[in-house]
Each structure stands twice: as C-alpha cells, then as structure tokens.
Amino acid sequence: MDLREVEIKRIEKISELLLKAARAVPSEKQHWKPMPTGKSAHEILAHLGMANYFFAALLQGTAPAQMSEPKTYDEAIKLFERSKAELIQTIRSVDPARFNEKRTMPWGEERSMKDLITSPMPHMAYHWGQVAYLQTLWGDQENRF
Numbered sequence: 600m601d602l603r604e605v606e607i608k609r610i611e612k613i614s615e616l617l618l619k620a621a622r623a624v625p626s627e628k629q630h631w632k633p634m635p636t637g638k639s640a641h642e643i644l645a646h647l648g649m650a651n652y653f654f655a656a657l658l659q660g661t662a663p664a665q666m667s668e669p670k671t672y673d674e675a676i677k678l679f680e681r682s683k684a685e686l687i688q689t690i691r692s693v694d695p696a697r698f699n700e701k702r703t704m705p706w707g708e709e710r711s712m713k714d715l716i717t718s719p720m721p722h723m724a725y726h727w728g729q730v731a732y733l734q735t736l737w738g739d740q741e742n743r744f
Contacts, residue, residue, distance in 0.1 A: 601695060602695070602698070602717070603691055603693060603695070606690060606717055607687050607691065610686065610690075610720050613727060614723065616727055617723060617726070617727040620727060620730045620731050620734065621640060621676060621679075621730055622676070623739070624672070624733075624734065625737075628640065628737055629672040631733070631737065638729065640672070640733055641672050642668075643729050644672070644676060644678070645669050645675045647679050647723060647726050648669070648675060650722060651682030651686040652664060652682045652685060652686075654686055654689075654718065654719045655685050655686045657702050657715050658690065658693055658702075658715050659689055660702065690716055693716060698711065698712050698716075699712070699713065
C-alpha cells in the first residue's frame with residue numbers, strides 16, 4: 600500500500616471518529632463556547648470543512664476558494680463530509696513521482712506534496728480532540744471510540 604492509501608485510510612478513520620462525536624453534540628450545545636475566544640463545535644466543523652478544501656487546492660496547485668461559513672450545524676457536518684471526499688479524491692490523484700515537488704503556501708513557506716498529503720489527518724485529529732473536550736465540559740463523559 601502506498602503513502603496515499605495509508606493516509607486515506609487514516610483520514611477515513613479520524614473522520615469516522617470526528618463525525619461520531621459531532622453527531623452526539625446536543626442541539627443546544629452546537630454553538631456553545633467555553634469562553635468568548637473559544638470555538639464552538641459548529642465553528643470547529645466549519646473550519647475543518649474549509650481546511651479540507653484548502654489542502655485539496657494546495658495539492659491540485661490551485662488557489663483555495665473563498666468560502667462562507669455554513670449557517671447551520673447540519674450544513675457544517677455536510678461541508679465536512681463533502682470536503683473530506685474531495686480531499687480523498689485529490690490525494691488519490693497525486694502521482695507518487697511528484698511527492699517531493701514543492702508547493703508555496705499562502706504565507707510563503709514551502710512544503711512538499713508528501714507533507715501536504717500527510718498533514719490533513721493530524722489536523723483533523725487535533726480538532727476531533729477539541730470537540731471531544733467540549734463534550735466533557737458540559738458533562739458528557741461517554742466514550743465514543
């Protein structure tokens with residue numbers, strides 16, 4: 600199995616865990632924040648959906664599209680699911696001969712295609728942890744993995 604398929608499997612697994620946690624968020628807690636500067640589960644999901652499209656665009660060598668944040672929690676979940684599918688399709692399409700090719704990030708840093716392929720899963724895992732932590736703050740102690 601090559602790097603692309605390994606990363607796709609990891610993305611699929613973390614997405615499954617994230618969506619399981621996200622779907623367990625009660626409707627009255629979807630926009631709840633522990634403090635004004637914190638992020639709600641809705642904002643985290645919206646960020647992940649937009650970030651997946653961002654990673655896909657970088658891999659494709661195109662400018663990331665400007666997106667507006669989804670208005671509802673259900674829209675945020677759907678955005679995440681669509682963007683995950685686009686990201687997986689994009690990763691699968693990268694020719695391994697291009698793994699060492701460099702891409703310039705919008706902030707000027709150069710990263711290899713291999714690095715861009717392996718970056719989305721840890722990013723998703725980080726934010727899955729945030730959703731899981733929010734759940735503990737409102738008293739939900741159920742283990743969902």
